[in-house]
Amino acid sequence: MFLEAGEGALDLKLSAKNIMLLASKFGQPAGRALIEKFISGAPAGRPSGFWDEHRWVRFNTWLTGLRERIEGITAATERAGFGKPLKQQIAEAMEKRPLAGNDADDPAGAKLTPAQADDLRILLAALQDLELKFSQAQLPQPYKPVPTPSLRIRAPL
Numbered sequence: 001m002f003l004e005a006g007e008g009a010l011d012l013k014l015s016a017k018n019i020m021l022l023a024s025k026f027g028q029p030a031g032r033a034l035i036e037k038f039i040s041g042a043p044a045g046r047p048s049g050f051w052d053e054h055r056w057v058r059f060n061t062w063l064t065g066l067r068e069r070i071e072g073i074t075a076a077t078e079r080a081g082f083g084k085p086l087k088q089q090i091a092e093a094m095e096k097r098p099l100a101g102n103d104a105d106d107p108a109g110a111k112l113t114p115a116q117a118d119d120l121r122i123l124l125a126a127l128q129d130l131e132l133k134f135s136q137a138q139l140p141q142p143y144k145p146v147p148t149p150s151l152r153i154r155a156p157l
Contacts, residue, residue: 060143065151066134073131077124090120 014022042048077086089098093112112120 056143057145061145061149062151064145065149069151069153070127070131070134074128077128086124087121090117090124093117 038048038050038054040048079085083089084092090112092098094114094117095111097111
């Protein structure tokens with residue numbers, strides 16, 4: 001089912017009647033399709049096999065996006081020509097505030113405690129190890145997500 005001309009988009013003035021009309025036109029058939037695929041025909045008390053397929057697709061899609069984001073982490077954190085290596089910055093952050101805060105009490109500019117620095121070093125090493133593991137897993141996988149997923153990090157809006 002597709003939206004008719006004038007339906008959809010962001011309509012902040014949509015009446016309650018039209019919301020319910022759209023829900024019955026699109027929501028109920030979609031709900032029935034989900035029930036038929038994921039619940040109907042499954043053994044009593046057991047999930048449908050489609051859940052396994054769904055999880056497989058989600059896992060592979062996530063791995064594809066994560067691989068894209070983790071590639072180059074070592075180069076970016078150790079050999080960046082425009083700044084200090086992150087390991088050095090972590091060490092220095094215990095002696096000198098890593099960020100310029102508004103005042104000495106601003107947590108954004110606070111020095112790291114030894115425990116915080118240790119945690120950051122451990123996490124950075126884990127990311128670099130993950131990058132290595134991804135680079136070693138070069139065998140093509142039989143499932144190729146279409147479209148190719150994108151894993152983005154952004155500030156909340």
